Amino acid sequence: MSKSKVILMDGAMGTLLLTHGAPAGSCLEALNLSRPDLIRAIHRSYVDAGAEVLLANTFGGNRPRLSNHRLAARLEVVNRAGIRIAKQAAGRRPVFASIGPLGAGARRMTLPQMVRLFREQVSALEMEKPAGYVIETMTSLTEAEAATVAARQVSDRTIMTLMTRPSRAGGLTPDAASLIAATLRSAGADVIGTNCGASAEDSLELLKALAGADHGPFAVRIAAGLPGHLLEPEDFAERLPQFLKLGCAWIGGCCGTTPAHIRAVREKLRD
Numbered sequence: 127m128s129k130s131k132v133i134l135m136d137g138a139m140g141t142l143l144l145t146h147g148a149p150a151g152s153c154l155e156a157l158n159l160s161r162p163d164l165i166r167a168i169h170r171s172y173v174d175a176g177a178e179v180l181l182a183n184t185f186g187g188n189r190p191r192l193s194n195h196r197l198a199a200r201l202e203v204v205n206r207a208g209i210r211i212a213k214q215a216a217g218r219r220p221v222f223a224s225i226g227p228l229g230a231g232a233r234r235m236t237l238p239q240m241v242r243l244f245r246e247q248v249s250a251l252e253m254e255k256p257a258g259y260v261i262e263t264m265t266s267l268t269e270a271e272a273a274t275v276a277a278r279q280v281s282d283r284t285i286m287t288l289m290t291r292p293s294r295a296g297g298l299t300p301d302a303a304s305l306i307a308a309t310l311r312s313a314g315a316d317v318i319g320t321n322c323g324a325s326a327e328d329s330l331e332l333l334k335a336l337a338g339a340d341h342g343p344f345a346v347r348i349a350a351g352l353p354g355h356l357l358e359p360e361d362f363a364e365r366l367p368q369f370l371k372l373g374c375a376w377i378g379g380c381c382g383t384t385p386a387h388i389r390a391v392r393e394k395l396r397d
Contacts, residue, residue, distance in 0.1 A: 132370065132395060135179045135347065135378025136172035137388045139224075143168070153195035155187045158207035165208075169215030175385035176392030179378070180216045181260055184208040185226040188247045194229070202250040209254035220257035222286070223248075225273055232269050240272035241279075248280045258284030262321045262347065262380075265290050267306055271313045278314030286317040286345050286376065291332045298335035307340035321347035322380045326357065326365045333372050343375040350382030357382075359390035366394050 143154050146164060157165055165183050172180060187205040192198045205223070212221040228235070228243055235243075248259065259277045264270035264287065274287045287310045291298070298306075310318045318340065320332040326348045333346055346369055350356045357365075362383065369377060379387050 131375065133178055133376045134176060134388065134392055134395065135345075135376055136169070136175075136177040136181060137379030137383035137385065138350075138381050139165075139168060139181065139183050140185065141381050142384060153186065153192065153197060155183055155185070155192070155204050155208065156195065156197060156200075158183055158204055158211060159200070162207065162211050165211045166215050169212050171385040172388055173215055173217070173219065175389040177378070177388050178219055179257075179376075180212045180219060180221050181224045181378075182208040182212040182221055182251075182256065183224070184247075184251060185224040185262070187250075188225075188228055189243055190228045190231050191226075201246065202253075205247060205250040206254050209251060209256050213254075222258045222260045222284075223251040223256040225251075225259055225261045225277070226263050227266070227269055232266065237268060237272050240269055241276045244273045244276035245280060248277050252281050256283065258286065258316075260286045260288065260345075260347075261315075262286075262288040263290045264288065267309055271309050274310055274313035274315050284316050285314055286319065287313070287315040288319050288321040288345060288347060289332065289336075290320065290322040291328055298332060300335070300338060303335035303339040307336055311340070317343050317345045317376060319345035319347075319374070319376070322349050325349065325351055326362070330365070330368055330372075333369065333374065337372045342373045344373055345376035345378075346374050347378040347380040348383070349380040350384075350387060357387075359384070359386040362387045363390035363394040366391060 261273040320329045
């Protein structure tokens with residue numbers, strides 16, 4: 127993949143909000159209503175760093191997660207505010223909605239139940255006309271499929287579906303990679319890939335497996351590592367060529383990354 131064809135996405139939102147004083151375990155999406163200035167400032171910091179695409183602060187905006195904070199009744203307003211705030215910072219840059227997992231209760235749900243819950247969130251987001259949807263941090267293929275199906279039922283916009291390998295999982299077999307790729311493509315994903323994970327190496331291994339089973343396009347949002355062992359921005363950017371060799375067309379940061387990490391990747395892409 128040529129550097130000139132790579133689309134640079136932004137980095138982490140959640141871990142940055144924690145460094146700005148948001149309590150661990152709190153509803154970060156509720157800050158779209160109580161602290162829009164903070165959310166907007168973080169988006170702008172990524173724009174200043176060179177990000178070409180922003181993700182809205184809507185990761186946990188589904189009914190089960192909002193219910194944990196007694197905010198289910200505000201699902202529509204929380205999600206719509208997230209898109210609006212990101213657009214205010216983005217200028218002409220595309221804003222994608224972030225869609226995360228439903229939480230622990232999803233283990234007891236059927237596929238249709240999950241589709242219904244994801245569809246509710248996507249329907250709210252679609253009212254603000256995002257450029258597309260990034261379904262991310264999915265460890266369950268069934269849940270990733272449900273979110274992708276729901277997004278495609280509601281919208282004809284670009285859908286990226288990113289899987290995360292659990293930290294204690296082993297390598298992905300070729301058959302498993304083929305199943306993941308075929309399932310997500312059939313569900314309606316335009317772009318597949320990976321995000322989060324314990325390290326950049328985890329993301330690289332998962333993307334290698336997917337690249338062996340699918341022709342792309344691929345996306346990756348790389349974590350900077352675990353607390354106390356975070357990659358410095360320059361070291362983070364040094365991982366870039368490995369992902370480009372696999373044909374990764376969309377690159378961004380996940381947990382632990384900051385505008386400095388995105389700026390370092392931007393400079394690497396210019397080299």
